[in-house]
Amino acid sequence: MLVATGKPKPEGAPELRRIVPDVVRQHAEQAAFFWAQRDTLMEDDPPDLHVVAGIDRRLEANLDGLRIAGPAAWPFIVAAYEDFPEKGELFLFTWMAIEQADKERISQAVEFGKVSNDNVRGSVGALAWHSPETIRPLVRDWIGAPDAFKRYLSVAACAGHGVDPKQMLARLVHDPDPRVRSHSLHLAGKLKRTDLVRDIVGRLEDEHEQPRTWAAWALTELGSGDLAMAELKRVVASGGPEALTALRAIVKIGPDKDVRAWMGGLLKAPETAALAVRGSGMLGDRTILHWLIHQMRNPALAVAAGGALLETFPEAREANLFTLDPTELGQAFEDHFGDFGARVPVADKVREWGHRDCSDKKC
Structure with a gap:
């Protein structure tokens, strides 16, 4: 239970509430755990969405407890991240900073995400968990920022909510940062931005592999998969992290007879046989x-x-x-x-x- 103090607070100071520390600590720990579990489950091939929905309900219940605790929850959130700076704890820190509209904490969360490598999924997950209306001011501020990481977060947030950044996307698919380019190309395909086909075709010659892959994927979504087939097959043959994505794109654009024959060739090679079976x-x-x-x-x-x-x-x-x-x-x-x-x-x-x-x- 959370109990109000009944004491007046100084003007402009955040409202602090009397809390049961063990309860709030548990809310913080479980919220971080459940989001990390959710993220891991969503990486299953294929994910069990029924199980994920159950995790979501438990996650939201713990986030509600932190909403009620308000700023008084911060010591537990900070301690959780300091003790175990993984993706779930980064999600929690970023989510609470945005929930509280705390500019200083949001800046901290950005810096944590910038150095977190794979755990940056927590930053992106927090943006996706909040409503588009809540994060809109941040996305507008970050999408043209000099900081490439902020541009990346803004594009990832747009992708998470299916929001079209309009004319900005034409610039972002040519962004100096390869991660921003990759996510912008993914977003262009997801949004069916056929006006960007020429720009996307140009990215098939990108110096970095990931933008090339997502350019090829986007072209399949835009009805120009014939231009992307060679790149998609190369990605599958390489067996890299996007191989399944490329494989699914090839299956989508067909034709079925040709796809089956090509998969038969994959099955004969030990390094690609598992991809053929999964395909x-x-x-x-x-x-x-x-x-x-x-x-x-x-x-x-x-x-x-x-x-x-x-x-x-x-x-x-x-x-x-x-x-x-x-x-x-x-x-x-x-x-x-x-x-x-x-x-x-x-x-x-x-x-x-x-x-x-x-x-x-x-x-």
């Missing part, structure tokens, strides 16, 4: 179940086959067909995964499920 789940072909079960027996392809299963057969998610301890599946799986646990489909369970639940369906 099979993007085709919407429910006749591949037995083929997928066969791939699940290969440790190097099992995770990809599991992702393909869940995309093709969403109902399989409720059937308890996966294990978090792949070493249970035999020595080959233990040798492949070692101490690094992974969520792996159990081929025999999938086969039994298929016989039981798919006998009257096209699968």
Whole structure:
């Protein structure tokens, strides 16, 4: 419970409230934990949106507790970040700074995000969690700022809310910073900005790989995928972090017969075989179940086959067909995964499920 002090506060000072410290500390710790958990779950392939929705409700309940505590929550938020400066704690710090419209804390949050490497997702997540109306003044201030990190945050915020920065986007796809260019190109594709096709085509020759990748992806969204095909196939062949994104773009623009033939070539090479297996789940072909079960027996392809299963057969998610301890599946799986646990489909369970639940369906 939070109890007001009843004491008058000096004019212009933030309103401080008497709180139960252990309760507010718990709100802060759980809010950081739940957002980090949510972010990790959203990176699953594919994510379980039902589970994510449950996490969202628990996260929002803890954020409500911090809203009620107001400025009195800051010592716990600061302590959480100092003790464990990870993405969840960065989300919490940034979210509260914006919630309180605290300019000094917002500046701190920006600096924390600037040096946080992968944890910058917390900064972006905080901007996405707030409403567009709340963050609009920040985005307007940052989108043309000399600081490349602020420009990046503004573009990421626009992408998170589906907001079109209008004429600014034509400048941002040519921004000096490659990360800003990449996210601006992604935003252009997401917003279907066909007026920028010529600019995006030019970025296929970008000196950095990530802008080239997102330029190619954007062109597929804008109906000009033929111009991007060579770059997309190169990204898939490289097996980098955007390989699945490029693969999905290729599947989208087809034609189906050509895509299947190309995937067949990927399947023959050990370094791209897993991508081919995962890509099979993007085709919407429910006749591949037995083929997928066969791939699940290969440790190097099992995770990809599991992702393909869940995309093709969403109902399989409720059937308890996966294990978090792949070493249970035999020595080959233990040798492949070692101490690094992974969520792996159990081929025999999938086969039994298929016989039981798919006998009257096209699968």
